[in-house]
Amino acid sequence: MSSLEEIELEVTTRGDVQSDRTSASPQPLSDSHQNGMTRSQAWNLYVSHFLSTWNIRTYEFAAIIFTAAAYPDTLIASSIRGIVRTLASICFSSIVGRWVDHAPHRLKTLSSTISVNRISVISAAVLWFFIVRGNTTQGSLESTSSITRDTMFGLILFLGVLETLSASGNMLSMERDFAVTAAGPDGQPYDLTHLNSVMRRIDLICKLIAPILISVIVSATSVQIGVVIVGAMSTASWGVELLCAKRVWDLNPRLRVLKTIEIGDSSTLLQSLPPSSSCHKISQALCRYGQDFENYFSSEVWIPSMSLSFLHISVLTYSATFITFLLNAGFSLDLITIARAAGSIVEISSTVVTPIGVHYLSKTKGYGRLRGVVTRTNEDSEDSGVGLLERFPEQQTATEAGLERLGLWGISWQLLNLLPVVLALWSLSPETTTTTLPTIISRILGPIAPQPLLAFTLFFFLSISRLGLWIFDLTTQQLTQTMNPASQRSSFAGVEYSFVSLFGLAQHVVAIVLHRPEQFKWIALMSLGATAISTVAYAGWVWKMRGHLVHWERIGKGCECVKVRLRHVR
Secondary structure, three states, rough: HEEEEHHHHHHHHHHHHOOOOOOOOOOOOOOHHHHHHHHHHHHHHHHHOOOOOOHHHHHHHHHHHHHHHHOOOOHHHHHHHHHHHHHHHHHHHHHHHHHHHHOOOOHHHHHHHHHHHHHHHHHHHHHHHHHHHHOOOOOHHHHHHHHHHHHHHHHHHHHHHHHHHHHHHHHHHHHHHHHHHHHHOOOOEEEHHEEEEEEEEHHHHHHHHHHHHHHHHHOOOHHHHHHHHOOOHHHHHHHHHHHHHHHHHOHHHHHHHOOOOOOOOOOOHOOOOOOOOHHHHHHHHHHHHHHHHHHHHHHOHHHHHHHHHHHHHHHOOOOOOHHHHHHHHHOOOHHHHHHHHHHHHHHHHHHHHHHHHHHHHOOOOOOEEEEEEOOOOOOOHHHHHHHHHHHHHHHHHHHHHHHHHOOOHHHHHHHHHHHHHHHHHHHOOOOHHOHHHHHHHHHHHHOOOHHHHHHHHHHHHHEEEEEEEEHHHHHHHHHEEEEEEEOHHHHHHHHHHHHOOOOOHHHHHHHHHHHOOHHHHHHHHHHHHHHHHHHHHHHHHHHHHHHHOOOHHHHHHHHHHHHHHHHHHO
């Protein structure tokens, strides 16, 4: 066998491994399978995803308001709720992902996550209703005793864990299984790049509008009515969401094919223990949990995933920590709100830029490696058109190359634009970081910032850096979708969610340790360092996969063309 045939066989085998190995029968699928997703399927998918995301984002913000109303004189309840949700995500996200991977029926899996999420939100809304009513009624101690209130809050914490895990399961099932399987081939109107971009656009719009809407409702009416509306929205959307998901499943033959569950060999330790013993069950759970992390780090695409997760340790975003510092530093709430809205618009624009960028960069002919195989081509040779590259699955390879290149552009864009942000934060004078209550209140009510040029530099570059972040997020998401075996997509993403929560928790710990406003510049510098580390790690991975970062030969040709033109001008 020639070396060329060996390379072809290697790539074909790899494509078979990475394809969705879910066929329950050798029967070929219908023409709709070959033609990809239709417009009707796509819109039903978008509606189902919108309703899920809208309810998740609404309750996520509404629960903060409800907690503040239930415990108005302390931050302990809010902190406990945040810690419980974060720890649940760290500990159980990979387990949820493994469950999504091993569940054979895609529609039942997605429907289960939707139903559990709605039941937990509706049940929590009922409990919130009685807690809030007790706090707003005269003689609240008679209506709702402290013990009863704390008991109901404990139940809400448990329901919050279910809500968090079911929301993660919904995203994993929809983004890593449902959408990947239903998407059309690369280059078609509803391919995976298009679906990911639209679904992320829906998520970002809901993230922007849902908190504003629930705030307006609570401000115009009362917290009690806000609780009722949140529960009513979850109840009303439940059936519609299930119906839209079922319609996509009915119209797409690939979704209806049951997944094949692969069961690995048991370890020697597990075989030596009685199957019914508690030690066996605990050891089995721990082994599976460890296996998820082992599969994660053995994946070809774990470095981009870890680079994206590591960015969540940064405070250089419009988070509660950063906004609190800005208020202490003298920036008005009005200005911060406008800047945050501008940043959201930039984030949404990334969902438009990404498909265009992937399409453009996928057309660029590559120099270097394709998945570890040297594939240098000569653009000036006609024979190169029928050379080695034609023996690869060209469309898929080109799309992955475009994703890798655009991802590098995205994270580099973010890093470069955060440099002026950090410089601006270091330029804040010590006098602007006083923390007295009257000063903070005056700045909340103040219309402008004390240093206009500094404010423009800070907010402009911070906002446009969000474009690079979300481009990198979208490209990394699709790389992890397509470069992992179908049987490990969701468990891989579950481990990624665990790291995201872990680094998010680390961000808050750092903010607690360096809690003084004048120390925030060091947190900002560490955030910039974290972004730089992610950029270098991802660039190294691209170098390994592509064999290059910059087409120096093209730059050389461009310089030669410039020299020739200058000679003609002279």
